[in-house]
Amino acid sequence: MAMNDEETAALTAGGHTVGKAHGNGDDSKLGREPEAANIEDQGFGWINPTLEEKGPVTSGLEGAWTTNPTKWDNGYFEMLFNHDWELKKSPAGAWQWEPVEIKEEDKPINALNSNQRDNPIMTDADMAMKMDPIYNEICLKFKNDPEYFSDTFARAWFKLTHRDMGPKTRYIGPNTPTETLIWQDPVSIGRDNYDQEEVKNKISDSGLSISDRVTVAWDSAKTFRNSDLRGGANGARLSLSPQKNWPGNEPERLSKTLNVLKSISSEFGISLADTIILAGNSAVEEAASLAGINLELPFEKGRGDATQEMTDVNSFSNLEPEADAFRNWYSGKSKSSPEELMIDQAQLLGLSAPEITVLIGGMRSLGANHEGNKSGILTDKAGVLSNDFFVNLTDMNNKWNIVGENKYEIRDRQSGELKWTASSVDLVFGSNSILRSYAELYAQDDNKEKFVNDFISVWDKIMNADRFENN
Structure with a gap:
């Protein structure tokens, strides 16, 4: 979410200012998950037989954080800092923090029985707001300045709920804020009247x-x-x-x-x-x-x-990548393989399997590898937008040998002469049946122009992926 400490504290405290946690029951009595539930449950899983009597069971924690859990106030900080806390178990068996001592009138009213008051609770995350020196300082500032807390929460909430909408230019409607915020990745407008x-x-x-x-x-x-x-x-x-x-x-x-x-x-x-x-x-x-x-x-x-x-x-x-399959670079820091990271990268770029294939082949032919490494440059004319990568990858006159971690050699099957080197990312386009079908398509003699046109289409797609004003 890319929240700083102050935003994190505001969201935690604000989220726990209203509402309650639900754990007043035995989760073993809940019904099956939606996919395994009975047909008459109509897609609703975890049917709770004690719902009307005890309320829902979700996290297993049970209770509200504040005296008035239906009111936006500073009660969260008053409750957190004005009491000592001890670990106890909820009715569902989850560990939660409850006050060592608390006045009856400071307890929240039971959600199902207005004549009953129960202990408030705190989670480990809440206790961190008090015990961690950085969050303690932030929360004491919020406690002493309720207006600042409310404004900080509002801004953090807006960021949380709009973080995945892209830049401000994509917002519509009369309630769009006029203020430009740094997390919206603002960009100035450029000139378009030039040759x-x-x-x-x-x-x-x-x-x-x-x-x-x-x-x-x-x-x-x-x-x-x-x-x-x-x-x-x-x-x-x-x-x-x-x-x-x-x-x-x-x-x-x-x-x-x-x-x-x-x-x-x-x-x-x-x-x-x-x-x-x-x-x-x-x-x-x-x-x-x-x-x-x-x-x-x-x-x-x-x-x-x-x-x-x-x-x-x-x-x-x-946003820093741990690998870039399209430039045949792998940092070695990830537990995932280069091929797996290629799929992750392609998914973020919105690429289909055919688009991944033609893009890899094109980038190899253009000689765009990281630090000029020759791995996967299966051509003698790098810099020419040719389909050589696919031709040589699928050529049955060649044989592949592993020579190290993520390192392979392509040799002439008859003479044993070394021709090229490659990575596992390169070879997956020959070993995976789906990717190989696209590789063989682009390897055809009569598809050289199709390869170029398809590569350009994908290249243009990526170069303009963030031009929301044109989409």
């Missing part, structure tokens, strides 16, 4: 290689997450902390490439974000031309640039 062909020509003459240009565009766009609509190329945050220092982005090489592109963006008075994507597009067009296919990639102008002040460094650190 993109002039910019591309300048980039092509800059000395940056096809690999340099493809890499910078890909690294800028690959952070997009379909889950919460964060990341992406808009804003050019690749040039800012923390992204510019991520090992997966090759900081030294990135800095050199960005210095060239920044000069060009300044010359034309356009955003660095647009310039980065134009660099990638120009490289793909050149690589396609070298394959004998002349075309122009679609391009939407108008991206803006974010500043360091507009970027929540701690929050963006959560």
Whole structure:
């Protein structure tokens, strides 16, 4: 959720200011889960035979946190800090904290019997609000300033419930706040009245290689997450902390490439974000031309640039990848395999199996591997947008041998001559039956143009994934 300590404390305290926990019963008496329940239960699981008598059973904890659990007040902090607490068991057998001593009038009224008062409770998370020195200081501040607590909770709640909606430009309705908040990943509006062909020509003459240009565009766009609509190329945050220092982005090489592109963006008075994507597009067009296919990639102008002040460094650190299958990079820090991380990455990018396949093959042919490693570059003409990756991967004249962790060699089946090296990510497109079917499709002699067109379609999709104003 990318909440700081103050937001975490406000959400915990605010959430426990109203309502109660439900554990006044024996959870062993609950019915089966929805999928296993009787047909007459109509999809409602965990049927509770003692519901009317004792109320629901969920967490197993039982009780309210405050004297008035239906009222928004500062009662949570009064209850927490004005009492000593001891561990006791709920009726359902869960451990919970209850006051050592408490006045009868300070107890909350029983939810089912207005003539009965019960002990309030606290969870381990609540006790941390009191015992942890950092959270203790925050909560005492809330206790002494109820208006500040209410405002902090309101802001944290708004963040919690809108975190996955993407930038503010996607909000609609009369209740949309006018204030721009840093967690919304704000981006300034960029120019769109310029000649993109002039910019591309300048980039092509800059000395940056096809690999340099493809890499910078890909690294800028690959952070997009379909889950919460964060990341992406808009804003050019690749040039800012923390992204510019991520090992997966090759900081030294990135800095050199960005210095060239920044000069060009300044010359034309356009955003660095647009310039980065134009660099990638120009490289793909050149690589396609070298394959004998002349075309122009679609391009939407108008991206803006974010500043360091507009970027929540701690929050963006959560977007740092542990691997990038499309550049054949694996940090080794994850317990998941490179192939599994490829699927995770593709899911966040919203890619289908055919899109994953053609993108991998295209990126390998363009020579966009991390730090120039040759693993998976199954071609003798890197930088040409060809289907060689698939041709050589599926060629039965070749034999694969494992030579180390995530390292394989491809040798001529007859002579034993070493041809190329590859990773497990590369080989999965030959070993997995579904992925192999797509690999064989793109390996066909009569599908070279289809391969290029399909690659461009996926490339454009990723470069524009965060252009919500155009969707």
